[in-house]
Amino acid sequence: MTVEQLSQMLREKLTSSFGKSLEDATTKEMFQSICLTMKESINANWRMTQETYDENESKQVYYFSMEFLLGRLIESNLLNMGLLDLYKDTLTSLGFDPEEVFREEHDAGLGNGGLGRLAACFLDSLASLQLPGYGMGIRYKYGLFQQKVVNGYQVELPDNWLKDEYMWETKRGDKAIEVRFGGTVETTMENGHLHFHHQDYERVLAVPYDVPIVGYDNNTVNTLRLWSAESTTNSFHFHSSRGHDYYHYLDYKRSIEKISEFLYPDDSYYEGKILRLKQQYFLVSAGLQSILQRFKKRNKPLAQLSEHVVVQINDTHPSLVVPELMRLLIDEEKLGWDEAWAITEKTVAYTNHTTLSEALEKWPEEMIKTLFPRLYLIIHEINERFCKMLWYDYPKLREKISEMAIISYEHVHMSHLAMVGSFSINGVAKLHTNILKDRVMKPFYTVFPERFNNKTNGITHRRWLLNVNPELANVISEAIGTNWIRTPNELTKLLPFAEDASFQQAIAKVKHDNKLKLASFIKRHYDITIDDHSIVDVHIKRLHGYKRQLLNLFHVIHLYNRCIEDPYLELTPRTFIFGAKAAPGYFFAKQVIKLINAVAEKINHHPQVSKKIKVVFLENYSVSLAERIIPAADLSEQISTASKEASGTGNMKLMMNGALTIGTLDGANVEIRELVGDENIFTFGLTSDEVFRYQQAGEYRARDYYNNDRRLRNVMDLLVNQHFSDDDVEFKDIFYSLLYNNDEYFVLRDFDNYTEAQNNVQETYQQQSDWLQKSIINIAYSGNFSSDRTIQEYAEEIWQIKPTKIGNLIIN
Numbered sequence: 001m002t003v004e005q006l007s008q009m010l011r012e013k014l015t016s017s018f019g020k021s022l023e024d025a026t027t028k029e030m031f032q033s034i035c036l037t038m039k040e041s042i043n044a045n046w047r048m049t050q051e052t053y054d055e056n057e058s059k060q061v062y063y064f065s066m067e068f069l070l071g072r073l074i075e076s077n078l079l080n081m082g083l084l085d086l087y088k089d090t091l092t093s094l095g096f097d098p099e100e101v102f103r104e105e106h107d108a109g110l111g112n113g114g115l116g117r118l119a120a121c122f123l124d125s126l127a128s129l130q131l132p133g134y135g136m137g138i139r140y141k142y143g144l145f146q147q148k149v150v151n152g153y154q155v156e157l158p159d160n161w162l163k164d165e166y167m168w169e170t171k172r173g174d175k176a177i178e179v180r181f182g183g184t185v186e187t188t189m190e191n192g193h194l195h196f197h198h199q200d201y202e203r204v205l206a207v208p209y210d211v212p213i214v215g216y217d218n219n220t221v222n223t224l225r226l227w228s229a230e231s232t233t234n235s236f237h238f239h240s241s242r243g244h245d246y247y248h249y250l251d252y253k254r255s256i257e258k259i260s261e262f263l264y265p266d267d268s269y270y271e272g273k274i275l276r277l278k279q280q281y282f283l284v285s286a287g288l289q290s291i292l293q294r295f296k297k298r299n300k301p302l303a304q305l306s307e308h309v310v311v312q313i314n315d316t317h318p319s320l321v322v323p324e325l326m327r328l329l330i331d332e333e334k335l336g337w338d339e340a341w342a343i344t345e346k347t348v349a350y351t352n353h354t355t356l357s358e359a360l361e362k363w364p365e366e367m368i369k370t371l372f373p374r375l376y377l378i379i380h381e382i383n384e385r386f387c388k389m390l391w392y393d394y395p396k397l398r399e400k401i402s403e404m405a406i407i408s409y410e411h412v413h414m415s416h417l418a419m420v421g422s423f424s425i426n427g428v429a430k431l432h433t434n435i436l437k438d439r440v441m442k443p444f445y446t447v448f449p450e451r452f453n454n455k456t457n458g459i460t461h462r463r464w465l466l467n468v469n470p471e472l473a474n475v476i477s478e479a480i481g482t483n484w485i486r487t488p489n490e491l492t493k494l495l496p497f498a499e500d501a502s503f504q505q506a507i508a509k510v511k512h513d514n515k516l517k518l519a520s521f522i523k524r525h526y527d528i529t530i531d532d533h534s535i536v537d538v539h540i541k542r543l544h545g546y547k548r549q550l551l552n553l554f555h556v557i558h559l560y561n562r563c564i565e566d567p568y569l570e571l572t573p574r575t576f577i578f579g580a581k582a583a584p585g586y587f588f589a590k591q592v593i594k595l596i597n598a599v600a601e602k603i604n605h606h607p608q609v610s611k612k613i614k615v616v617f618l619e620n621y622s623v624s625l626a627e628r629i630i631p632a633a634d635l636s637e638q639i640s641t642a643s644k645e646a647s648g649t650g651n652m653k654l655m656m657n658g659a660l661t662i663g664t665l666d667g668a669n670v671e672i673r674e675l676v677g678d679e680n681i682f683t684f685g686l687t688s689d690e691v692f693r694y695q696q697a698g699e700y701r702a703r704d705y706y707n708n709d710r711r712l713r714n715v716m717d718l719l720v721n722q723h724f725s726d727d728d729v730e731f732k733d734i735f736y737s738l739l740y741n742n743d744e745y746f747v748l749r750d751f752d753n754y755t756e757a758q759n760n761v762q763e764t765y766q767q768q769s770d771w772l773q774k775s776i777i778n779i780a781y782s783g784n785f786s787s788d789r790t791i792q793e794y795a796e797e798i799w800q801i802k803p804t805k806i807g808n809l810i811i812n
């Protein structure tokens with residue numbers, strides 16, 4: 001297609017859909033017209049892909065996740081369709097700014113952070129590798145809250161992402177499914193068999209909205225199925241004799257629609273949040289029923305289910321798949337327990353994404369019993385059988401049974417349920433998987449050693465390099481050709497260029513241009529002028545104690561103190577960028593946001609210090625904002641308390657864009673170091689083993705570090721002497737959490753090491769050629785962190801699924 005042909009198509013679309021001429025069209029109408037033209041060709045391949053899977057009876061993976069953090073799809077879809085340049089050129093020739101048009105798409109922010117974004121990267125890789133894969137999620141009416149910063153404080157606003165039509169989804173009303181909540185279970189004996197009758201339940205209609213997932217240059221279009229909760233008039237009992245039925249019906253309708261109304265933030269506790277648990281079951285039940293319906297069309301015995309279907313659960317949130325699949329097989333399909341269990345155990349696989357004890361899900365037994373009475377009976381039975389098995393087969397573990405049980409202390413432990421009911425249990429980085437095996441899940445590893453495996457996370461290099469940093473992608477392709485796009489490991493072909501002066505200059509130019517763009521964005525939105533030659537030091541992720549934004553900030557305050565003490569101090573200018581949302585109920589995290597903003601205010605307005613340092617807190621951190629920041633970054637802050645960050649994926653995105661990492665030996669940082677070598681990463685601080693040792697011995701004394709390190713004292717005292725706030729209690733909680741609650745995340749312990757590593761950063765940066773060499777080496781090894789590598793490992797080692805080629809459709 002030529003620019004002229006596409007222009008003509010778009011003109012026609014504007015007329016047929018909006019009754020507008022090109023001249024009158026708004027950018028929104030232009031955006032929508034583009035999507036409509038794209039959907040015509042996507043839809044054809046979409047149908048063909050699904051038909052091919054059915055005809056070939058391909059085995060499919062269903063990725064069940066409560067979160068899919070897609071961001072925008074327009075650019076990645078165009079890239080994958082091979083149409084990005086054509087559309088950009090056409091828009092420009094029609095007098096539109098492509099970026100402005102693309103920005104009409106509202107981010108689909110259906111996730112909190114890494115876990116949700118991982119799911120989105122996986123979908124892209126599955127389609128791009130021609131693998132039969134489905135996403136199963138919830139179509140929340142509101143995504144993760146929109147963050148505003150008012151007076152330095154985080155304020156949460158609803159994220160009304162569906163307020164304009166969502167252009168990529170297709171409602172499939174004909175595929176709606178009934179999900180049942182509450183009620184009672186009656187048992188009867190028929191022909192010597194127990195039968196369970198679920199009665200008086202509440203009926204909820206699950207309506208699927210399908211989003212096409214376009215593969216890279218290969219005709220594959222997979223599906224992300226997002227379920228929405230709706231009510232039907234026929235699921236409500238109208239009593240014509242009563243006058244208020246209509247109002248009761250409206251109440252009822254509201255109560256049902258609430259199920260898919262909003263995404264819960266990763267708050268301190270879900271416990272007691274009935275709606276969150278209802279959401280989990282809603283996803284699980286609708287998803288599994290639709291899978292079974294499709295499977296039955298293949299006319300195969302249910303015993304073969306696991307040869308056609310694998311269900312991967314993204315953390316424990318969907319672990320009710322275990323009892324729900326049992327229920328469907330036993331109650332609906334009339335299989336016996338053993339047969340049903342054999343199928344379930346072979347079909348479900350579980351990924352763990354955290355070892356933080358406060359994040360391991362457990363639900364009060366009573367809640368499960370009330371909401372899902374039949375599932376409760378099944379979970380109870382699974383638990384009984386599991387505990388008996390432990391008792392008889394693992395006498396050495398007898399004293400561990402209460403610790404391992406699925407139901408204990410009036411709670412249902414979701415990770416235990418997931419582990420007992422699945423054939424694969426994986427962690428998301430080598431270190432994390434080892435911590436699961438050796439510590440957190442040790443007794444389970446003793447019982448099911450063959451189930452445990454590692455799958456180090458990845459990111460899609462198509463979005464995180466080709467889409468967000470096309471200039472860098474071009475420089476790379478000019479040096480080594482374009483094979484790396486399909487085979488990202490070929491980025492290592494850049495290694496011989498690491499010391500090449502002209503290649504270094506090309507890389508430096510791209511970075512500088514990207515910094516100029518970010519600087520202009522920051523100027524526009526925050527009226528802060530940043531030095532485009534400064535070190536762009538980036539800390540972007542959810543706000544959490546263990547991620548230690550506070551440690552970063554202490555270093556910033558320390559630099560501020562040094563500048564004030566010595567006005568002639570030579571510092572390489574730095575721009576510290578933070579982006580983070582705090583869970584609305586997480587008080588400490590919100591205090592840290594306020595502190596970052598207070599420090600920024602002070603530093604950015606200080607006549608001398610502001611010449612050397614700037615601090616910027618970018619509001620409403622999201623996929624789209626990450627896409628602006630990452631290409632401009634020099635330094636990637638990955639400074640979690642060792643052992644606490646399961647993997648991290650921001651570390652991979654930043655590395656791929658040429659940033660060097662300052663980080664602890666945690667999560668995937670360990671694997672980054674393994675690849676690039678110790679001299680191409682700035683590591684510091686306690687190791688995970690040292691953290692565990694401290695915790696076991698209980699001999700860490702945060703106060704000693706405060707008492708013995710003058711620099712640290714000078715930093716911390718500023719929090720409580722009204723230096724950053726007129727309010728004298730404002731930052732006391734942070735101060736006390738460190739000194740009186742003994743600094744759970746070892747901020748004080750690692751401060752000295754971190755400061756030293758930061759000094760190394762500055763020295764290295766001053767040797768520009770050394771820095772660029774390291775940057776190139778990082779890019780060169782980043783191909784290992786493409787989610788294509790990760791998905792290939794899942795496909796071969798867990799899912800046993802194979803690529804299915806989708807034929808070439810001839811469109812006239």
Ligand code: 26V
Nearest residue numbers: 114115266267268353354359645646647648649
């Ligand atoms: C949840 C909660 C809920 C209760 C309070 C504290 C808390 C803290 C963290 C979480 C998140 C748990 C799951 C999660 O998002 N894990 C992230 O998964 C990413 C993808 O595997 C991984 O890169 C991150 O390291 C990991 O934190």
